[in-house]
Amino acid sequence: MNILLVLPSHLQRQGVTDEVDISELELIEAAKANAQAFAPLYERYAQQVYRYTRTRIRNEDDAADLTQQTFLNALHALPRYKSRGIPFVAWLFRIALYTIRQKQRKERITVSWDLLPEALHPQGEEDPEGVLLQQERLKRVEVLFEKLKTSQRELLMLRFAAGLSSTEIAAVLGKSPASVKKQLSRILHTLKEGYSQYE
Structure with a gap:
């Protein structure tokens, strides 16, 4: 599964609404069957993951890279995803947290007020x-x-x-x-x- 995820330009906007009527479980099952079908899940959560990552990472490019890495990790782990009462967004943020902590262990980054985007x-x-x-x-x-x-x-x-x-x-x-x-x-x-x- 090789899929390139690039942060869309709409990440610069606040409050993107989701007009898709398909249930999240259907999106997850479709993405498990075909990596290209992961795009709607990415679009749904990319802004949230990026904003969170940006509070933890010093510059926008690194935050965008880590956001992309989070989604690549999620895509790789998706076949093993089972709901078990945990919302998909929580599962995704566990992956984001793990991805950020891996980088922080290497670079010793701490959460700082300065890392909050203006x-x-x-x-x-x-x-x-x-x-x-x-x-x-x-x-x-x-x-x-x-x-x-x-x-x-x-x-x-x-x-x-x-x-x-x-x-x-x-x-x-x-x-x-x-x-x-x-x-x-x-x-x-x-x-x-x-x-x-x-x-």
């Missing part, structure tokens, strides 16, 4: 004073973010960069959804408390 940063006002205030706010959040444990940052990246639900994150990390919700709630509360101390 497109994922909150937008501030246009006037110079508003821009300055926004930069100060972002610096505060960056300081708080850096104080978090790597596992806490990972949860935030999966939730907000990848856009996964608590249930999907739980399946990716092998935790219960209740545990993920509780951890996310605690992390956000900690960030909020820390941020309010600057006020």
Whole structure:
């Protein structure tokens, strides 16, 4: 199975909707039978995987390469995929997480606020004073973010960069959804408390 996956130009847009009426299981079964039929699954999840990968990798080209590698790994593993109550997107993000961790072991990359693409940063006002205030706010959040444990940052990246639900994150990390919700709630509360101390 040799298939070249290239990030489509629509990855630059936010919020691509899926108009395909075919069920995901049908797409998976078709892709198992024919590698070329993997394209709809790639189109459905490429943006999510890329955004998540981009939060972990220093530059866009490497993030695009790792996104492609994630999908190639998924395509290779697809014949062994069985639902078993785990959503396909969670299975895919397990592969993404493994692919990223392999690269990080080689290069010792850590999750950092600086790795968040500017497109994922909150937008501030246009006037110079508003821009300055926004930069100060972002610096505060960056300081708080850096104080978090790597596992806490990972949860935030999966939730907000990848856009996964608590249930999907739980399946990716092998935790219960209740545990993920509780951890996310605690992390956000900690960030909020820390941020309010600057006020």
